[in-house]
Amino acid sequence: MATKRKYWLMKCEPDVFSFDDLWKAKKRTTFWDGVRNYTARNFMRADMRVGDGVLYYHSNAAPPGVAGIAEVASEAYADPTQFDPEDDHFDPKSSREDPRWSGVDVRAVEKLGAFVPLEALRAEPRLARMAVLQRGNRLSITPVTAAEWKVIRGLAGLK
DNA sequence: GCCAACGTTGGC
DNA sequence: GCCAACGTTGGC
Numbered sequence: 001m002a003t004k005r006k007y008w009l010m011k012c013e014p015d016v017f018s019f020d021d022l023w024k025a026k027k028r029t030t031f032w033d034g035v036r037n038y039t040a041r042n043f044m045r046a047d048m049r050v051g052d053g054v055l056y057y058h059s060n061a062a063p064p065g066v067a068g069i070a071e072v073a074s075e076a077y078a079d080p081t082q083f084d085p086e087d088d089h090f091d092p093k094s095s096r097e098d099p100r101w102s103g104v105d106v107r108a109v110e111k112l113g114a115f116v117p118l119e120a121l122r123a124e125p126r127l128a129r130m131a132v133l134q135r136g137n138r139l140s141i142t143p144v145t146a147a148e149w150k151v152i153r154g155l156a157g158l159k
Numbered sequence: 160g161c162c163a164a165c166g167t168t169g170g171c
Numbered sequence: 172g173c174c175a176a177c178g179t180t181g182g183c
Contacts, residue, residue, distance in 0.1 A: 037179095038179095118170080136175075137169095138167080139177095
């Protein structure tokens with residue numbers, strides 16, 4: 001039996017790579033590089049599966065919020081930026097034999113009827129326990145429950 | 160293993 | 172630009 005589909009929220013700064021950028025990308029797909037947090041990395045390595053749903057969230061934006069629907073498009077594999085001394089995400093302590101950091105491919109699958117600002121997420125009682133809304137949360141990748149996924153699709157004008 | 164210092168995130 | 176909250180680092 002296939003593993004149950006899971007859901008995630010992934011943060012990206014739209015000035016760096018917005019949902020529209022992803023939509024316009026080749027195959028609407030990009031490699032999610034630059035994750036340098038062990039919790040987020042472990043989610044990708046251990047828990048993400050191809051086909052999992054992704055809320056594409058714009059952080060450090062005005063306003064911040066959910067900007068699109070995407071999906072996990074590959075298993076986790078080594079993030080090449082960790083090996084590149086010229087890259088901002090270079091990690092001198094990582095090695096090709098035992099890469100410290102991984103990423104996954106992410107594919108845009110659906111545009112929203114309406115952008116869902118953070119303010120609207122906070123205003124929805126059914127989302128009160130959502131991981132990304134908890135105090136002080138800075139994780140770039142957080143789990144989303146199936147119920148939360150459904151509520152947010154509703155807020156976005158999708159069925 | 161503790162914990163202070165430091166760097167980063169991200170909303171405002 | 173500010174700053175609270177957090178994760179990581181490194182001295183001990």
